[in-house]
Amino acid sequence: MDRAYPQQNPFVFFVIASTYSRSLGLAAISTLALLFIMSHLIATDYTEPPEDNLGPIKPVHMPTREPTVIRNDPPQPPQAVPPQPVTTIIETTVDPVVVPTLIAPPRPQGSGTEVIVSRDPIPVFKPAARYPSAALRRGIEGYVVVEFTITKSGSVRDPRAVAGYDSEGRLTDVFNRSAVAAAARFKYQPQLEDGKPVERHGVRNRIRYQIAD
Structure with missing residues (x-):
């Protein structure tokens, strides 16, 4: 028995091919951009800034504070208990x-x-x-x-x-x-x-x- 195969649409094939081509092109461009950035970073010569450019450090003055003395007053003696009233009969x-x-x-x-x-x-x-x-x-x-x-x-x-x-x-x-x-x-x-x-x-x-x- 013969098998029937669907016929390929030439337009669909063209769309698939163009999509793959575009993806490959974007990947190649991204790779080249990364290589360029890395080479530029490697070529940059970083040097330590001269000491003269540093601003002078101002002296820090700590204010003099007197110690705070907390005085605790002695506890007041308890009040005398009033005498009990005399029971009057x-x-x-x-x-x-x-x-x-x-x-x-x-x-x-x-x-x-x-x-x-x-x-x-x-x-x-x-x-x-x-x-x-x-x-x-x-x-x-x-x-x-x-x-x-x-x-x-x-x-x-x-x-x-x-x-x-x-x-x-x-x-x-x-x-x-x-x-x-x-x-x-x-x-x-x-x-x-x-x-x-x-x-x-x-x-x-x-x-x-x-x-x-």
């Missing part, structure tokens, strides 16, 4: 009230017997009074006489300070407000007359103010 006391209890003999009533009780008010709750800060700062001790009414329910009504005195027996009102506020919170079992609660007027208490050691 405030003691407020209320004089006890003697409450007599009267028991009447039984009285016949209906088919049974009944005990009729008459008694004075009995304190149930007496909170400590708050020590006034002004009196505490000045170290004042004393007492206040308060007067009030005990109602039928056992609460306190219309408390007032009758008189206040310091520990030296001199009149003072520094405790009055605190004493009245404390008396207003007092609680009692009310007074009984024939077994019935009644109001008790003019009840007096002495509230003491003393700074415990």
Whole structure:
């Protein structure tokens, strides 16, 4: 069987030949240029420049500097620790009230017997009074006489300070407000007359103010 070969185009052959010729020409030119440059460099006579052309070297002046002395101040002594405040225990006391209890003999009533009780008010709750800060700062001790009414329910009504005195027996009102506020919170079992609660007027208490050691 015969093989078919493509026909060569004369124009393509010419283009390929011209490309190779151009490349060879550029390579030859580059080689000749390099040879020329190298021969020129070899032929150049480099000589050392004369010493007279060198400029004079100016002397270098270093400035004189004084040494810097750093002084470290001695550390300050630590501040003295302030003394701890003395713990003050405030003691407020209320004089006890003697409450007599009267028991009447039984009285016949209906088919049974009944005990009729008459008694004075009995304190149930007496909170400590708050020590006034002004009196505490000045170290004042004393007492206040308060007067009030005990109602039928056992609460306190219309408390007032009758008189206040310091520990030296001199009149003072520094405790009055605190004493009245404390008396207003007092609680009692009310007074009984024939077994019935009644109001008790003019009840007096002495509230003491003393700074415990």
